Amino acid sequence: MTLLRVKDLNVELIIKKEAYPVLENINFSLNRNKTLGIVGESGSGKSITAQTILRMLPDDAIVNGTVEFNGENLLGFSERQMRQIRTKEISMIFQEPGLTLNPLMRVGQQVLEAARLDQSIPANKRESEVIKMLEEVGLKKDVYKKYPHELSGGMKQRVIIAIALICNPSVIIADEPTTALDASIQSQILDLLKSVMEKRDGALLLISHDLTVIKHMCDDVLVMYAGRIVESGKTDIVLSTPKHPYTKALIDAVPRFQKRGSALDIIPFSVPSLTERSGLSWPYLSNEEYLNEYFPEAGDES
Numbered sequence: 366m367t368l369l370r371v372k373d374l375n376v377e378l379i380i381k382k383e384a385y386p387v388l389e390n391i392n393f394s395l396n397r398n399k400t401l402g403i404v405g406e407s408g409s410g411k412s413i414t415a416q417t418i419l420r421m422l423p424d425d426a427i428v429n430g431t432v433e434f435n436g437e438n439l440l441g442f443s444e445r446q447m448r449q450i451r452t453k454e455i456s457m458i459f460q461e462p463g464l465t466l467n468p469l470m471r472v473g474q475q476v477l478e479a480a481r482l483d484q485s486i487p488a489n490k491r492e493s494e495v496i497k498m499l500e501e502v503g504l505k506k507d508v509y510k511k512y513p514h515e516l517s518g519g520m521k522q523r524v525i526i527a528i529a530l531i532c533n534p535s536v537i538i539a540d541e542p543t544t545a546l547d548a549s550i551q552s553q554i555l556d557l558l559k560s561v562m563e564k565r566d567g568a569l570l571l572i573s574h575d576l577t578v579i580k581h582m583c584d585d586v587l588v589m590y591a592g593r594i595v596e597s598g599k600t601d602i603v604l605s606t607p608k609h610p611y612t613k614a615l616i617d618a619v620p621r622f623q624k625r626g627s628a629l630d631i632i633p634f635s636v637p638s639l640t641e642r643s644g645l646s647w648p649y650l651s652n653e654e655y656l657n658e659y660f661p662e663a664g665d666e667s
C-alpha cells in the first residue's frame with residue numbers, strides 16, 4: 366500500500382531575486398513495509414526533496430506538483446495541519462544528533478516532550494511509554510536521567526530515533542542518519558531503524574550519498590543528479606545492472622563495488638551549484654566531454 370506519492374514535483378529556489386530550478390519532474394511512491402533510498406552526490410537535491418515533502422522550504426520557494434500522503438495533498442495543508450503531520454505522521458531524522466538534542470535537558474525529558482504531542486498517550490502513562498521506547502531502541506532505563514553529553518554518538522542517535530518514533534509515525538525520513546557516526550556503529554543504527562519501522566508496518570525514506578548503505582538497507586532506490594531522478598528501480602537490479610551512465614559512474618567510484626583490479630574511477634565533475642546553473646540547461650555541465658559521456662540523452666532535449 367502506498368503511503369506517500371510524489372507526483373510531477375518541480376521546485377525553484379529564489380537567490381538574489383532570481384528563480385533557480387532545484388527539483389525537476391520528481392516522481393516516486395513510498396510503500397508500507399518498504400525502505401526507499403535516495404542516492405546522489407552532494408547538491409543533487411536529496412535533502413530538498415525531504416524538505417519539500419515536510420514543507421520546510423524557504424517561504425519564497427516555488428513548488429508545483431503534488432505530495433500525497435494517505436491520499437491528501439500535503440502541499441495544500443495549512444502550517445497547523447503540517448505541524449500535526451510532522452509530529453505524528455512523518456518524522457524526520459537528521460545527520461547530526463548532537464545538534465538536534467537540547468544539551469541542557471535530560472534525554473528522557475526530551476522524549477517525554479515529544480510524547481506530549483500525542484494526545485492518545487494518557488498523561489499518567491507517558492513516562493512508562495518513554496522508558497519502553499528507550500528500551501525498544503536499545504537503551505537502558507538509566508539513560509532517561511542522563512544529559513546528551515553523557516552519551517556516545519550512537520546512543521544519541523538512538524535517542525533521536527526514540528523521539529521520532531514515540532508518536533508512532535507511519536513514515537520516517539532519515540537524512541544521512543549515520544554519516545556522523547563511527548563505521549562500526551553505523552550498521553547497528555541502520556538495522557535498528559529498519560527493524561523498528563518494519564515492526565510498525567511503516568515505511569522508511571533513506572537519504573544517503575553512500576551506495577553501500579543503500580545496498581544494505583533499501584528495497585528500491587532513486588538515483589538523483591542536479592535535481593532530477595536519472596534512474597530508479599529495485600536496488601539489487603539498479604546496482605547490479607545500472608542503465609544510466611551516471612549511475613554506472615557512481616558505482617565505479619565505490620571501491621567495494623568494483624571488480625578486483627579495476628581502477629578507481631572518481632566522477633570527474635561535481636553537481637553544479639544553483640548559481641553555476643545559470644544560463645545552462647540540465648544537466649548544467651558546460652564541458653561537452655562530460656555531457657556526452659554521462660548524459661548522452663541530454664543532447665536530445667531542446
Ligand SMILES: Nc1ncnc2c1ncn2[C@@H]1O[C@H](COP(=O)(O)OP(=O)(O)OP(=O)(O)O)[C@@H](O)[C@H]1O
Pocket residue numbers: 378380387405406407408409410411412413414423574637638639
Ligand atoms: N535554502 C537554500 N537556498 C539556496 N540554495 C539552496 C538552499 N538549500 C539547498 N540549496 C541548494 O540546492 C541544491 C540541492 O541541495 P540539497 O541540500 O538538496 O543537496 P543534497 O543532495 O542533499 O546534498 P548534500 O548531500 O550535500 O546534503 C544545492 O545546490 C544547494 O546548494
